[in-house]
Amino acid sequence: MRKERARxxxxxxxxxxxxxxxxxxxxxxxxxxxxxxLTRERPAVTEVVAWAASNGDRSDNADYRYGKRRLxxxxxxxxxxxxxxxxxxxxxxxxxxAGQAATRAFFGATVRYANAAGAERVASIVxxxxxxxxxxxxxxxxxxxxxxxxxxxxDSVVLHMPGGTEHLTVLEVCYERIVVxxxxxxxxxxxxxxxxxxxx
Numbered sequence: 001m002r003k004e005r006a007r008x009x010x011x012x013x014x015x016x017x018x019x020x021x022x023x024x025x026x027x028x029x030x031x032x033x034x035x036x037x038l039t040r041e042r043p044a045v046t047e048v049v050a051w052a053a054s055n056g057d058r059s060d061n062a063d064y065r066y067g068k069r070r071l072x073x074x075x076x077x078x079x080x081x082x083x084x085x086x087x088x089x090x091x092x093x094x095x096x097x098a099g100q101a102a103t104r105a106f107f108g109a110t111v112r113y114a115n116a117a118g119a120e121r122v123a124s125i126v127x128x129x130x131x132x133x134x135x136x137x138x139x140x141x142x143x144x145x146x147x148x149x150x151x152x153x154x155d156s157v158v159l160h161m162p163g164g165t166e167h168l169t170v171l172e173v174c175y176e177r178i179v180v181x182x183x184x185x186x187x188x189x190x191x192x193x194x195x196x197x198x199x200x
Contacts, residue, residue: 022127044190
């Protein structure tokens, strides 16, 4: 009997659990990027490709080759975002919670903790599409996210890392608004370049 092999994620598929837990502002950012790629960037790149194709020999046409490659990247990203948005399970950190759900660290919690040396840190547990270490936003499936999950103030938890283990003390668990960096149009994109041309 042949053994079934675990299927590896293809292309842009995320290697994360089936459910895509995400905060409301994280989902909004995905939707904003999806809309931008579909309505602004893809049409702008398609226009460049059409113009480059009209210039004759495509085999020696850098604009055409670059444009086609960029279109493939955009389409891949659109497919990825579509899947993530469809799989989204929105969890609002500001939603009222009762009992243990209000005092234990689950998705959307902001946790203040200290390491063995007494150094304090704060981390907000968010989705895999919302990780932002500059804002202390960590994924719920990261080693730190897993260690803090279900903990409450006063608990001692063990953080397992490739370099060894670290003991952390949970000082405070709260639920507050988590602000995710909004999507911004990337500088140098075809869509923004077209916008500059039009404004002249």
